[in-house]
Amino acid sequence: xxxxxxxxxxxxxxxxxxxxxxxxxxxxxxxxxxxxxxxxxxxxxxxxxxxxxxxxxxxxxxxxxxxxxxxxxxxxxxxxxxxxxxxxxxxxxxxxxxxxxxxxxxxxxxxxxxxxxxxxxxxxxxxxxxxxxxxxxxxxxxxxxxxxxxxxxxxxxxxxxxxxxxxxxxxxxxxxxxxxxxxxxxxxxxxxxxxxxxxxxxxxxxxxxxxxxxxxxxxxxxxxxxxxxxxxxxxxxxxxxxxxxxxxxxxxxxxxxxxxxxxxxxxxxxxxxxxxxxxxxxxxxxxxxxxxxxxxxxxxxxxxxxxxxxxxxxxxxxxxxxxxxxxxxxxxxxxxxxxxxxxx
Amino acid sequence: xxxxxxxxxxxxxxxxxxxxxxxxxxxxxxxxxxxxxxxxxxxxxxxxxxxxxxxxxxxxxxxxxxxxxxxxxxxxxxxxxxxxxxxxxxxxxxxxxxxxxxxxxxxxxxxxxxxxxxxxxxxxxxxxxxxxxxxxxxxxxxxxxxxxxxxxxxxxxxxxxxxxxxxxxxxxxxxxxxxxxxxxxxxxxxxxxxxxxxxxxxxxxxxxxxxxxxxxxxxxxxxxxxxxxxxxxxxxxxxxxxxxxxxxxxxxxxxxxxxxxxxxxxxxxxxxxxxxxxxxxxxxxxxxxxxxxxxxxxxxxxxxxxxxxxxxxxxxxx
Numbered sequence: 001x002x003x004x005x006x007x008x009x010x011x012x013x014x015x016x017x018x019x020x021x022x023x024x025x026x027x028x029x030x031x032x033x034x035x036x037x038x039x040x041x042x043x044x045x046x047x048x049x050x051x052x053x054x055x056x057x058x059x060x061x062x063x064x065x066x067x068x069x070x071x072x073x074x075x076x077x078x079x080x081x082x083x084x085x086x087x088x089x090x091x092x093x094x095x096x097x098x099x100x101x102x103x104x105x106x107x108x109x110x111x112x113x114x115x116x117x118x119x120x121x122x123x124x125x126x127x128x129x130x131x132x133x134x135x136x137x138x139x140x141x142x143x144x145x146x147x148x149x150x151x152x153x154x155x156x157x158x159x160x161x162x163x164x165x166x167x168x169x170x171x172x173x174x175x176x177x178x179x180x181x182x183x184x185x186x187x188x189x190x191x192x193x194x195x196x197x198x199x200x201x202x203x204x205x206x207x208x209x210x211x212x213x214x215x216x217x218x219x220x221x222x223x224x225x226x227x228x229x230x231x232x233x234x235x236x237x238x239x240x241x242x243x244x245x246x247x248x249x250x251x252x253x254x255x256x257x258x259x260x261x262x263x264x265x266x267x268x269x270x271x272x273x274x275x276x277x278x279x280x281x282x283x284x285x286x287x288x289x290x291x292x293x294x295x296x297x298x299x300x301x302x303x304x305x306x307x308x309x310x311x312x313x314x315x316x317x318x319x320x321x322x323x324x325x326x327x328x329x330x331x332x333x334x335x336x337x338x339x340x341x342x343x344x
Numbered sequence: 345x346x347x348x349x350x351x352x353x354x355x356x357x358x359x360x361x362x363x364x365x366x367x368x369x370x371x372x373x374x375x376x377x378x379x380x381x382x383x384x385x386x387x388x389x390x391x392x393x394x395x396x397x398x399x400x401x402x403x404x405x406x407x408x409x410x411x412x413x414x415x416x417x418x419x420x421x422x423x424x425x426x427x428x429x430x431x432x433x434x435x436x437x438x439x440x441x442x443x444x445x446x447x448x449x450x451x452x453x454x455x456x457x458x459x460x461x462x463x464x465x466x467x468x469x470x471x472x473x474x475x476x477x478x479x480x481x482x483x484x485x486x487x488x489x490x491x492x493x494x495x496x497x498x499x500x501x502x503x504x505x506x507x508x509x510x511x512x513x514x515x516x517x518x519x520x521x522x523x524x525x526x527x528x529x530x531x532x533x534x535x536x537x538x539x540x541x542x543x544x545x546x547x548x549x550x551x552x553x554x555x556x557x558x559x560x561x562x563x564x565x566x567x568x569x570x571x572x573x574x575x576x577x578x579x580x581x582x583x584x585x586x587x588x589x590x591x592x593x594x595x596x597x598x599x600x601x602x603x604x605x606x607x608x609x610x611x612x613x614x615x616x617x618x619x620x621x622x623x624x625x626x627x628x629x630x631x632x633x634x635x636x637x638x639x640x641x642x643x644x645x646x647x648x649x650x651x652x653x654x655x656x657x658x659x660x661x662x
Contacts, residue, residue, distance in 0.1 A: 046528045047499070156616070157388070183526075186387045186555050188613040191599035198607040213528050216601040220610060257533035258602060261561025261584045270537060271530045274498055 001036035003070075004207050005058065005093075005175055008032055010067035012053055016279060023279050027053040029231040030067070035175065040201060040208040042218025042239065044254065045228035048275060051211045052098075054228070055177045058209065059093050060084045071175075091121040094173035098180040100160035104152040110159075111148035114138070114167045121171050137170040140203070141196060158189040162196070169200065177209045182217065194221055216258050219243050224312075227251050230275050230287040233306065237313030247315035249292050269293060286318070294319060346377040348418075349549045350399070350517055355412035357394060359404070364621035368394045369573045372412070376517065381543055381550045383560030383581075385596070386570035389617045392553045395570075396519050399551075400436050401426030416517070432462040435510035437520040441502035445494040451505045452478070452490030458512045474512070481508040481538060500531035504538070511542065518543075518550045524559070536563050557597050561585065566653070569593045572617050572628035579654045589650055589661035591635050627658070635660050 012028040028050045035041045045051050056062045058069060060076055069076040071089060084090060094117075097103035104113055114134045118125060125133070138145050141162040152160055161181065168176055178197070182190040198221060201208060210222055218225055218239065225242045227235040227250065235248040246252045253271045276290055286292070286299045298318055306314045308323045353373050359366040369391045376382045386392050397403050399414055401423055414421045416434065430436075438444035446454055455474040459465050465473050471490070478486035481504045494502055503523060510518055520539060524532035540563050543550050554560050560567050561584045569577045569590065577590040585597045597603055598611030615632035618624065626645040630636050640659055648656045 046530060158616075187557070187599050188387050188555075188596065191601075191610050192612045194601070195607065195610055195612055214601070215529070220601050220604050220607050253530060257529040259532070259536075259556060259559040259562045260602065261558055261581065264562050264581060264584075267537075268533070270534050272534065274500070 001039060003034040004037045004039075004072075006034040006070040007058070008068045008070070010054075010057060010069065011065045012050075012057055012062070013065045025278050026231045026281055027278065028057060028064075031233055033226060033233065033236065035207050035209060037174075038201070038205050038207055039224065040210060040222045042222030042225045043209060043211045043228060044213065044215055044218055044225060046213060046275065048230075048278070049228045050231040050278075051213075051228055052179060055095060055179050055209065055211055058175075059095050059177055060090075061095075091117075091171040092174045093177065094168035094171060094175070095177045095179060096164050096168045096181050099184050100157060100164045101152065101184070103164055104160060106152050108151075109148060110143070110150050110152075110155065110163050113152075113163055114148075114170050117167060117171050133170055134166075137166040140169065140200060141166045157185055158192065161185060161189070161193050165193075165196070165200070169204065169206070172204075173206060175207045175209065177211070179211045180213070181210075183212065183214070190217075197221065214258070215243075215254050227254070230278055230281070232287055232316065233314075234288065234317070235313075235315045236306070237310065237315075241310055241313045245310070245313075247309050247313070247320045248288075248317045249294050249319075250288050251315075253293075286316075346379055348375050348377050349416070350376040351415040351418075352395075352399070353413050353415070355395075355398070355414065356410040357398060357403070358408045358410050359406045360408055361406060361621075366620045367573060367624060368407075368620060369398075372570075372573075372575050374568050374575065374578060376549045376551060378516070378549055379543065379547045380566065381540065381552055381564045383552045383554065383564030383567040384570060385554055385557050385560045385567055387555060387596075387617060389572075390570040391573040392570055393521060394573075396436065396521050396551065396553055399519065400430060400434060402430075428462075431458050431510075431515070432513045433515055434517045434519065435513070435515040437503070437506050437510050437518065437523045439522045439525055441499065441506045442494060444506060445502060447494055450491055450493055451497075452492075455505070455509050455512050458509055462513045477508045477512040478505070480511060480542070481505075483508070498531075499527050500535060503527065503531075503535055507535070507538065507542075511546075511548075514546065514548075516548060518548055519553070520550060521553045522555070523552070524554075532559075539563070556600075557585075557593075558600050558602055569596065573620060574628055574657060576629065576657045577655070579650075583651070583654055587650075587654070589648075589654075589656040590629075590658050591633050591662070592629050594662065 010028060010031040014025040014027055016023045016025060043051055057064050060081060064077055076089065111134055114137055115130050118130050118133055135145055143159065143162050182193050185193060210218055212218055222239045225239050226233050229250050235242060235251045246255055256268050271291055281287060284301055284303055286304050289295055289299045296318055304316045304318045306316045307320060309315050309320050310323055355369055355372040357369040359368055372395060384392050452474045455477050456470050459470055459473055475486045475490050478489055483489050483504050524535055539550060552560060552564055561581055564581050566580055568575050571592050577593050579588060588594055588597060595611055595613045599613055604610040618628055618631060625641050627640050630640050645657055648658060648661050650656060
């Protein structure tokens, strides 16, 4: 599979002033991943872990602090935001936003909402062509064309979600970033939208980055999963492998937290507390330390690197066994970057 | 046999609107016993919230109780008595903690309000009771959190404050209206474990209102499934999910991502909820049902008894 988009060392920091000192929120920290042509990658993590920042970085709504985003042999981070807005790439990376109600302009009819990006990003289209493309998008997401004259408040949640999707796919993107597209929807509407997204991907050959905190949703829709915790990818791999054989204790905890009637009355170990502060985290301490049920002494002195545990399945945990390792005792593994491993 | 706490009998509620009479609830009957968690499951618009608000006596002015009764400890709930019961005997945890809490008051003071209304506690004792209420819902460092404003806390922490407030007067019945919508799965699990443990500790009864059948299946003792203002199935959670009989319940379960191996197995529920204005067929699921036969549109809909504690409102249960 050819890579459509590749992020290398992608980092985003926000400054916060506390008194005279400037501190840094490490929202997204040194991410390396790629999304293939036609692939659906699920991005999972709790709120505050940097999922939304990552989706904004990939769509160039915000500038990264460092790192590169290669899309079609072009480094998008080298392109000024203004130039990007006019470039062809703008239409090729589209976002479906989280809350279908809040992300639609209440003064726009459904037709206008879908036509607006077409007029802005494909300015050479005639009015008739715009109308044709809008109608095509309505058909693709299964919305009756008659709803085009309605305003958001006259539509149901499921219909608004469909308009959000129609608006994004009308300009024929190659990468669709879906930021929690179903978390505001009922289970019954969620299933129709998920099925629709599956059909659209097969029909249009788009790649998806599916951002959510619900592991069960990514399991059925994604080819590959990235698990994020406090700005870092802590586990990645093919969806079925991550599900059947989760390695990182955080992934395990996420899986155990999905409600399951079969676990009725059984006490499960839960993740207590919340994530530690993303402000100036110690680079030598595992981000999960403090909440981790299987913490060891070196978790607070060496940041665990992402290592391959199975083919294509990576995890960043000192307890993870590298692929092909026969020895089962736990040696203190050498850090990937010698300098970063030692506490200064 | 545990004591019955709440009994709702044949409750029908209409909303009188300018564009007709909306039949929001029809012939809804169920009971809740002490120490039990009842799950009420359904899509939005199925009448779950109307039901919980009418138990709390917080219904909209347009609501018209056409028939039926709500008995609490064997006595009908009277609107004029509700202000005394609410928060003391029957409490509610609302959907979004951030909007339900007062943003400009410290959470400790908001809990004190409840205690001041219903108990003779005043002064320093009041403050310590509020801190104790925060500690009961396992909020770390309750003395410090007493002084916090809602915006200083995470969504999960706000929801704990909501639960602390609801439990401050040790109510006999707790109604949780989608308590974990909008929260992370990890936080959801912690909050639901807390509700389950508190019910077990205090012999309180709880009603969990949710659209997530899997969540109800994990935490509730019994489940009532609602569709368009009707309860269509009441069952023990242990008969879950294999023994569920109503076609809607089956579909609702199959629509959960956790129940499907892949995307093509994920069921979709055809159609949408019917318009609740005007004349409605006896079975309100008929237009969406794949098992519907001609006689489904005739006569009153029977309750089919599957088991002593499993009822289905369908002529052709599975």
